[in-house]
Amino acid sequence: MSTTTNQPDGIKLYTYFRSSASYRVRIALNLKGLPFESIPVHLLRDGGAQHSVDYARLNTTQLVPTLVDGAMTTGQSLAIIEYLDEVYREPPLMPAKSAGRARVRALSQSIACEIHPLNNLRVLQYLEHELKIDEAAKAKWYRHWITLGFTALELMLENSPETGEFCHGNRPTMADCCLIPQIANSRRFDTPLGAFPRIRRIEAACLALSEFQRAAPENQPDAV
Amino acid sequence: MSTTTNQPDGIKLYTYFRSSASYRVRIALNLKGLPFESIPVHLLRDGGAQHSVDYARLNTTQLVPTLVDGAMTTGQSLAIIEYLDEVYREPPLMPAKSAGRARVRALSQSIACEIHPLNNLRVLQYLEHELKIDEAAKAKWYRHWITLGFTALELMLENSPETGEFCHGNRPTMADCCLIPQIANSRRFDTPLGAFPRIRRIEAACLALSEFQRAAPENQPDAV
Incomplete structure (x- = not known):
């Protein structure tokens, strides 16, 4: 399941191991056979790294995950999965009809x-x-x-x-x-x-x- | 804003006036210029008509809205809006890229x-x-x-x-x-x-x- 029509230019995923929205995207990336760099955002330590200025600048919702793919940065796991499905088409994660x-x-x-x-x-x-x-x-x-x-x-x-x-x-x-x-x-x-x-x-x-x-x-x- | 590439075969929307998820879909239908029949589901009266057997059979989440378009029935407002945008393409409610x-x-x-x-x-x-x-x-x-x-x-x-x-x-x-x-x-x-x-x-x-x-x-x- 690793055929892709595009080649990613260094996909980064801001993620937390227990975040289920991050987990959704990790599954999608694996199903697509896309290599990605995991950047951990610890949601509990020191009040939560998702609330740091640097992360809030990247994702104003201060929630994980965030996907960076070249010039494209987006949060919201379902938006990310549909984006991946549109840009890296095989195998499809959405039906054709x-x-x-x-x-x-x-x-x-x-x-x-x-x-x-x-x-x-x-x-x-x-x-x-x-x-x-x-x-x-x-x-x-x-x-x-x-x-x-x-x-x-x-x-x-x-x-x-x-x-x-x-x-x-x-x-x-x-x-x-x-x-x-x-x-x-x-x-x-x-x-x-x-x-x-x-x-x-x-x-x-x-x-x-x-x-x-x-x-x-x-x-x-x-x-x- | 009423050009459509397909003609709907009697769109029905199960809706409640105050439901904001229903309101989203009503806007989308209007932007598409699609006529539709509103079927009210009173969310408060008698414990809520969304919990009736008939409605629960149509939409197992017992939430409004539900869209019926010919043979297609679906709940979830964002799924409905994207469906409408795919089937009735003009004017688009999603960017091209x-x-x-x-x-x-x-x-x-x-x-x-x-x-x-x-x-x-x-x-x-x-x-x-x-x-x-x-x-x-x-x-x-x-x-x-x-x-x-x-x-x-x-x-x-x-x-x-x-x-x-x-x-x-x-x-x-x-x-x-x-x-x-x-x-x-x-x-x-x-x-x-x-x-x-x-x-x-x-x-x-x-x-x-x-x-x-x-x-x-x-x-x-x-x-x-």
């Missing part, structure tokens, strides 16, 4: 817009520091949004003949790049996944691939 | 993934019913995520030569479809916008257009 593309985007956004934003580090920090929520209530919050989101996703996968070995057909797409990091998060917080057999089946198919394995948090240079 | 497309997607996602999910109805309901947060703390939460998100967005607009009369260049794009509903939400909760002159300038440019005016919550058939 518009209806399929809509489905992959909707599956991806059902994670990236409905689950993950609620469980992001800065939200958990706000719950703890501003709203004085205890650990148990925080864990309940975390699992609540995953369970709600995965219920919707499981039914989307169940209801469609487009679901294959992966979320859409028999090759990984952007949707799988989003799913695997979200599952990793859910396991970290002991979220029960028994009700989601399709999600777990797709997880097994993805984790059998070295492109997904190499992107995992524990295999990053900045892993603690 | 990949770097520009990445920028418009990143601007859109900085709203759709970083601000709006935290202030969604179901999140406010969870804060109130599960975490027993009072009205003042809820309003503070609401404004906090808008202010944080708009600070990043204002700097993204300030730092780029691509910013024009609109978020990207001198025609509306998907980013403007996301920005205007988010500003409407911020005003509903009295969020100060004085620190965001570029955002307010773009708002004025958008609201001068009938396509944006006709999409506004107060101009919907289901407005209360």
Whole structure:
């Protein structure tokens, strides 16, 4: 899976090993067979390196990841993955037809817009520091949004003949790049996944691939 | 702005007048000059019509909007807008070049993934019913995520030569479809916008257009 139509001119990824948005992009880069330099941004040490002036200049959202590809710099993991898919076309991470593309985007956004934003580090920090929520209530919050989101996703996968070995057909797409990091998060917080057999089946198919394995948090240079 | 290369076969939009994700899609449909049937889904009455069996069958996330275009049904507003842009090409809501497309997607996602999910109805309901947060703390939460998100967005607009009369260049794009509903939400909760002159300038440019005016919550058939 390493054929590319363009050759990258030194791709850099600002990343944090545990950031699931960074993890999505690492999977996409590996699936494309694109070499990249990982620049770690430690989200916790000294109040968070993502809030440093240098990083804020690069990415005003002060969130990871940020991709730099020659003159192009962008944040937002889904924007990055679609950019990579447009510029480095093989293997495609999006279906060819518009209806399929809509489905992959909707599956991806059902994670990236409905689950993950609620469980992001800065939200958990706000719950703890501003709203004085205890650990148990925080864990309940975390699992609540995953369970709600995965219920919707499981039914989307169940209801469609487009679901294959992966979320859409028999090759990984952007949707799988989003799913695997979200599952990793859910396991970290002991979220029960028994009700989601399709999600777990797709997880097994993805984790059998070295492109997904190499992107995992524990295999990053900045892993603690 | 009503030239289309395809003719729609009866587009239906499941929508709620105050839903900002629905509002994004209404703007996009108007910019494309596409006629559509609005099917109101009342998010509050009787516990919320989005949770009915019929709607949940159509959209398993039980969120609005849902677009039906012939055989194609999809949720997720950004997936819908990109679908519309691929199938009904004129006027384009995305730039032609990949770097520009990445920028418009990143601007859109900085709203759709970083601000709006935290202030969604179901999140406010969870804060109130599960975490027993009072009205003042809820309003503070609401404004906090808008202010944080708009600070990043204002700097993204300030730092780029691509910013024009609109978020990207001198025609509306998907980013403007996301920005205007988010500003409407911020005003509903009295969020100060004085620190965001570029955002307010773009708002004025958008609201001068009938396509944006006709999409506004107060101009919907289901407005209360």
